[in-house]
Amino acid sequence: MSEHGHELSFTEKYIFSVDHKVIGLQYMITSFIFLLIGFTMILIMRWQLAFPGTVIPIFGKLLPATFAPGGILGPTGYNQMGAMHGTIMVFLGIVPLAVGAFGNYVMPIQIGAPDMAFPRMNMLSYWVYLPGGILMLSSFLMPGGAAQSGWTSYPPLSVINPGQTVWLLSMVFLITSSLLGSMNFIVTVLNLRAPGMTLWRMPLFCWSQFVTAFILLLAFPPLEAAAILQLSDRVLHTSFFMPDGLVVAGQAAQYAGGGAVLLYQHLFWFLAHPEVYVLILPPFGIISEIIATNTRKPLFGYKEMVYAMMSIAAMSFLVWAHHMFLSGMSPALSNFFLITTMIISVPSVALLTCLILSLKGASIRFTTPMLFALSFLPMFGIGGLTGLPLGLTVTDIYLHDTYYVIGHFHYVVVTGSLMGLFGGVYHWFPKMFGRKMDDCLGKIHFWGSVIAMNGILMPMLVIGLQGQSRRLFDPTAQLHNLIGQPMHVLSTISAIALMLFQIPFIYNFFNSMFRGELVDSNPWKATTLDWDCPSPPPHGNFAKVPRVYRGPYEYSHPDHNEDWLPQSREHAEAAR
Amino acid sequence: MGNYSWLLPVQASSFAARIDLGLWIIHAAMILIFVLWTIFFAYLLVAYRQRDGHKAERIHIDHWKSLAPDAAVLFFELSVVALYVIPTWSSLKMSLPDEKDSIVVNIVAEQFNWNVHYPGPDGKFGKRSAALIDFSNPLGIDPTDPAGADDFVTVNDMHFPVGKPVLARLSSKDVIHSFFIPAFRIKQDAVPGMVVPLWFEPTLEGDYEVTCAQLCGVGHAIMRADVKVQSRTDYDRWFASMAPVKKAGPSGATEEW
Amino acid sequence: MNETTPSETASAAHHEDHEALYLKVFGMLCVLTALTVGVSYFHFPKPFGLLIGLAIAVGKAALVVSFFMHLKWEKALIYYVLGLTAFFAVFLFVLPIADFALITDRNVHDAHPAILDTGKTAHSEEKGGASH
Amino acid sequence: MSTETVAYENVGIPDGKLALWLFLASEIMLFGTLFTSYIILRTAAPAWPVGWEVLNVPLATLNTFILIASSVTIVTAHSRVQKRDQKGFSAFMALTVLLSFGFLIVKAVEYGVKFSHGIFPSTNIFYSIYFVMTGLHGLHVIVGIAWNLGLMWWAKNGGWDDKLFEGRVEYAGLYWHFVDVVWIFLFPALYLL
Structure with a gap:
């Protein structure tokens, strides 16, 4: 890597940089752009759901005729956007933001490392992710359009539908990027901790990244294999997932047959369930940091939380088929997955319990990041609780593939993960730019978002209970959905409101970058090493390698004169 | 439609009430947990807010006590699983009614229709072959097979008598579909290359709706069918009117197209 | 940064000469390969033949992993x-x-x-x- | 940078080796998935062609020997690096690369014969899995060849005296042995059982 003393060109410094902080920021900006794109797609879809067959305002005129003839969204366009919304939000939005952005930026400074273990590999992983993302978006321009078989890409539909080839290729890029990143994270955590930073002195955020990296490392390859097999079904006309005797539109399909349809679902969910924990564990780490800082007391049950994260990660590999109770899988095997699903809820409850008990005895500062972290707790609670009737085989018969499922996982990922990540942006922004984000705009963003998100998602739980299937282009085409239509309207209006409430955030982010209030290196009075180096940290992070003397959350230490005792301070100073 | 409300649809099958029981128990528990939890949460936020003269204190909480919620949740879940879920699941999915006492049909999904293959008065299904599938014979029933001569196929229109179990063998011609009747609380994926058995027993006369619950392509939203649950006599009359009169013919199932 | 980590050079401290051992392992692998091909000509009944084939493959893999990949000394x-x-x-x-x-x-x-x-x-x- | 004098907390395994084993762990999951698919497709199939009747066992046996031999040569090349014997290293590494090319040539002959008989991956499910699994393995062989050629080039261009050289040869070896292990399972699964 480039050494000191030699002037870095613009390209080396900001584009092909090997500095983990620049790469983290690249990830952050890119994933926010993808989140915005994915959100715009859902706005267009939501308009169609609330007001089927009407001209979409603003976007209607911009969309090509194949998508929205006469400004009205067509079913092909709807399915393409549906598939791409899911894919973009999960693989190009939340995961790169949680792991690529925050993991890259914060984790090395929190353990006192000068950079990642493999800086060039780190750069490579971003430069594999970005083309993968661009390829994914470019699939809209391909003949036949983008993928339109849902983000799950179930064969045989995905094999006979147009558009899936580019999706699969792009997934191979994204998986490669994740694998490079996860190897790098694990090695960094194991081999580059500052002196004195034992594993049990690591902040919870580092633990969450460490555990997540293992999930990514071991859960992604099965999807990669499944993607390769499906790609070969599409390109080489093999028949891994194509059974005997398919008749599509009255014509016998040109496949040799003999494939196993359910095999793909097993392989897909073997990744995709652990992936859910990739979405939620890093935000858990972020809000743990925020809560510890803003309660001014040690977190409750630090070790318990680490063990809970580890058991979540390990168990997450054994629950995948609860997505497949009604797929034609053996009903006897369902009972196994039912039990493991119930067991995995225990460590999740433990995590929530520890965080809420951390509030006891605290002196809670309601700063903007703290508001986001606090809202995470009840909202993730709803997400977790609504998972219960979906995880039980019998109630899942009714609720499976309805809007209830959509409500459930958006409560987890949007009001949970995304809110945690927003909190992380407000929390670490002073570290990244040496300036604080505006508090008032931040609070507008918070209250607007949290209310709008509930306005979007609560109606989904209601129409889910009414039995409305998901992924319907036009819900009013089915009689039993008519009664719930006002709920779609409410949901759509809330979605538009949510979009409007992101404007203060975007303005705040860029404005504060240059004009925000200047702050010192530790504005929150926090204890972990990330607040020990200058803001923004220079290349190499620390002028002198820090030495660590204690655990991460020594707030309100009785022998110390201030209410925070940094990890790198050798001795507590007695109160005067 | 009187069958659908702001909450769950009408209970029109024998096990709908059992599934609803589970839904209500769990939702009651969920709401109870959430309300208690939120009260505690709100209390903490107010009691321990930052204010003058208040300092954070390092309270020692017994770690074993903090595991109490986990234990309570696990106990609740496992009792629901043991007492309700596994017995119900076994009776719904792992045992099927006797074929002799049931209406036996084959349900074949395709983009974007539900075909129902009734065996006709002789109670036997004719052989089917992919090569024979055409517009007038959507399931490719073999006209040379005497068992199939009186078979008939309905599209997007199924009739069942009230109070008698229906045993359906679910399959698909092209992609994965999912057979879902909200009023019956029954759902099952129709997977190409597989035959999945399912059963239900309609208990309430009326008109209900079948929908597809698994994304199956462009027409997913319009893939629906009507289920008519009729009295025994009405059903028999309908059944008799559907069965082809003549045994011979180029295709046994052409009459209703 | 990995280039400057002292742990990078740590493994260079101890290494014995294993070349003779490698040749021995090579011999065993050749014998096992010949064995697995030879056994397949007898067309054993399915579960039995499967078990033999799998056992030999696992044995070969174990040899490669423990000696060639130095797992034995890891x-x-x-x-x-x-x-x-x-x-x-x-x-x-x-x-x-x-x-x-x-x-x-x-x-x-x-x-x-x-x-x-x-x-x-x-x-x-x-x-x-x-x-x- | 001042980092050189500081001993970071570590686990006593070099970064590169740790990363390589983690990479191999993910590769185990990748090929494990393919083997799972193979078993499922095979047990679900009403009829499965017998490997030795439709595939060329002698050629595949030859390939097995080639790959095992190349494993020995690469591990010996690494041993020569430890002994600081540059000639020996170059010779054994060249031999490894030659053997790997040999493997690919034999594989190409096998594929060519199949194609000339009108047999393609789309012919039936057995050939689907045969071509995809051996094809993916072949891709790994090609990556290995590139890696080893890169090391040979680096040895001649300043790499030999680099303190990282020995480690990098070892990691190339680890990867190459893994490719060998995959073949050890592929060979009986596709050809013999």
């Missing part, structure tokens, strides 16, 4: 990583295969009454005992 952490992988891989093997083993009564291939291929034996509907 630190415990590598074993933990591989153990973790093996743990998940076992579930990846066992559970989907169990699913397919348990649903043979709805055979994936010839129990497809809707669309039996003309070339295959017709499935008789009467015997189609869907009940378990």
Whole structure:
């Protein structure tokens, strides 16, 4: 890597940089752009759901005729956007933001490392992710359009539908990027901790990244294999997932047959369930940091939380088929997955319990990041609780593939993960730019978002209970959905409101970058090493390698004169 | 439609009430947990807010006590699983009614229709072959097979008598579909290359709706069918009117197209 | 940064000459390969032949991994990583295969009454005992 | 940078080796998935062709020997690096690369014969899995060849005296042995059982 003393060109410094902080920021900006794109797609879809067959305002005129003839969204366009919304939000939005952005930026400074273990590999992983993302978006321009078989890409539909080839290729890029990143994270955590930073002195955020990296490392390859097999079904006309005797539109399909349809679902969910924990564990780490800082007391049950994260990660590999109770899988095997699903809820409850008990005895500062972290707790609670009737085989018969499922996982990922990540942006922004984000705009963003998100998602739980299937282009085409239509309207209006409430955030982010209030290196009075180096940290992070003397959350230490005792301070100073 | 409300649809099958029981128990528990939890949460936020003269204190909480919620949740879940879920699941999915006492049909999904293959008065299904599938014979029933001569196929229109179990063998011609009747609380994926058995027993006369619950392509939203649950006599009359009169013919199932 | 980590050079401290050992292992691998090919000519009944073939393959892999890949001399952490992988891989093997083993009564291939291929034996509907 | 004098907390395994084993762990999951698919497709199939009747066992046996031999040569090349014997290293590494090319040529002959008989991956499910699994393995062989050629080039261009050289040869070896292990399972699974 480039050494000191030699002037870095613009390209080396900001584009092909090997500095983990620049790469983290690249990830952050890119994933926010993808989140915005994915959100715009859902706005267009939501308009169609609330007001089927009407001209979409603003976007209607911009969309090509194949998508929205006469400004009205067509079913092909709807399915393409549906598939791409899911894919973009999960693989190009939340995961790169949680792991690529925050993991890259914060984790090395929190353990006192000068950079990642493999800086060039780190750069490579971003430069594999970005083309993968661009390829994914470019699939809209391909003949036949983008993928339109849902983000799950179930064969045989995905094999006979147009558009899936580019999706699969792009997934191979994204998986490669994740694998490079996860190897790098694990090695960094194991081999580059500052002196004195034992594993049990690591902040919870580092633990969450460490555990997540293992999930990514071991859960992604099965999807990669499944993607390769499906790609070969599409390109080489093999028949891994194509059974005997398919008749599509009255014509016998040109496949040799003999494939196993359910095999793909097993392989897909073997990744995709652990992936859910990739979405939620890093935000858990972020809000743990925020809560510890803003309660001014040690977190409750630090070790318990680490063990809970580890058991979540390990168990997450054994629950995948609860997505497949009604797929034609053996009903006897369902009972196994039912039990493991119930067991995995225990460590999740433990995590929530520890965080809420951390509030006891605290002196809670309601700063903007703290508001986001606090809202995470009840909202993730709803997400977790609504998972219960979906995880039980019998109630899942009714609720499976309805809007209830959509409500459930958006409560987890949007009001949970995304809110945690927003909190992380407000929390670490002073570290990244040496300036604080505006508090008032931040609070507008918070209250607007949290209310709008509930306005979007609560109606989904209601129409889910009414039995409305998901992924319907036009819900009013089915009689039993008519009664719930006002709920779609409410949901759509809330979605538009949510979009409007992101404007203060975007303005705040860029404005504060240059004009925000200047702050010192530790504005929150926090204890972990990330607040020990200058803001923004220079290349190499620390002028002198820090030495660590204690655990991460020594707030309100009785022998110390201030209410925070940094990890790198050798001795507590007695109160005067 | 009187069958659908702001909450769950009408209970029109024998096990709908059992599934609803589970839904209500769990939702009651969920709401109870959430309300208690939120009260505690709100209390903490107010009691321990930052204010003058208040300092954070390092309270020692017994770690074993903090595991109490986990234990309570696990106990609740496992009792629901043991007492309700596994017995119900076994009776719904792992045992099927006797074929002799049931209406036996084959349900074949395709983009974007539900075909129902009734065996006709002789109670036997004719052989089917992919090569024979055409517009007038959507399931490719073999006209040379005497068992199939009186078979008939309905599209997007199924009739069942009230109070008698229906045993359906679910399959698909092209992609994965999912057979879902909200009023019956029954759902099952129709997977190409597989035959999945399912059963239900309609208990309430009326008109209900079948929908597809698994994304199956462009027409997913319009893939629906009507289920008519009729009295025994009405059903028999309908059944008799559907069965082809003549045994011979180029295709046994052409009459209703 | 990895280039400057002192741990990078740590392994250079101790190495003995294993070349003779490598040749011995090579010999064993050749013998086992010949054995597995030879055994296959006897066409043992399926479960038995499968077991022999698998056992020989596992033996060969164990030789390569322990000696050529120096796993025999590695630190415990590598074993933990591989153990973790093996743990998940076992579930990846066992559970989907169990699913397919348990649903043979709805055979994936010839129990497809809707669309039996003309070339295959017709499935008789009467015997189609869907009940378990 | 001042980092050189500081001993970071570590686990006593070099970064590169740790990363390589983690990479191999993910590769185990990748090929494990393919083997799972193979078993499932095979047990679900009404009929499965017998490997030795439709595939060329003698050629595949030859390939097995080639790959095992290349494993020995690469591990010996690494041993020569430890002994600081540059000639020996170059010779054994060249031999490894030659053997790997040999493997690919044999594989190409096998594929060519199949194609000339009108047999393609789409022919039936057995050939689907045969071509995809051996094809993916072949891709790994090609990556290995590139890696080893890169090391040979680096040895001649300043790499030999680099303190990282020995480690990098070892990691190339680890990867190459893994490719060998995959073949050890592929060979009986596709050809013999």
